[in-house]
Amino acid sequence: MYVGRFAPTPSGPLHIGSITTAIASFCDAKKNSGKWLIRFDDLDQQRSKVAFASDILRTLESFSLIWDDTPSYQSKTIHCIPNGFPPQLSYKIRTSVNARGKLLKIKIQTLLTSLFIWVLAGIKI
Numbered sequence: 001m002y003v004g005r006f007a008p009t010p011s012g013p014l015h016i017g018s019i020t021t022a023i024a025s026f027c028d029a030k031k032n033s034g035k036w037l038i039r040f041d042d043l044d045q046q047r048s049k050v051a052f053a054s055d056i057l058r059t060l061e062s063f064s065l066i067w068d069d070t071p072s073y074q075s076k077t078i079h080c081i082p083n084g085f086p087p088q089l090s091y092k093i094r095t096s097v098n099a100r101g102k103l104l105k106i107k108i109q110t111l112l113t114s115l116f117i118w119v120l121a122g123i124k125i
């Protein structure tokens with residue numbers, strides 16, 4: 001079964017890029033007759049707040065983006081892999097992987113935001 005996932009950081013309200021990503025992920029999961037799950041990326045304990053997670057869920061509901069299972073929290077499952085990465089990866093590689101992942105996420109969010117705005121404006125792609 002296809003499983004789509006949205007992993008927001010509960011450090012504030014959702015912004016247009018996050019909402020666009022959620023919509024794309026939700027539509028992809030439903031198009032493939034799959035489940036759509038929420039997993040909060042709450043590893044930054046100083047910035048992550050339960051109130052923000054609740055606000056994010058309310059925002060998703062307001063866009064009719066309804067998840068198919070109880071939302072999970074990465075901080076509750078991170079113990080499965082020490083430091084979030086397989087132990088054979090060195091610190092240098094872990095840092096590099098993390099930086100590339102963030103950069104890729106930013107590029108994808110920018111692209112999806114642009115596509116979303118183009119669709120709203122009626123621009124044919």
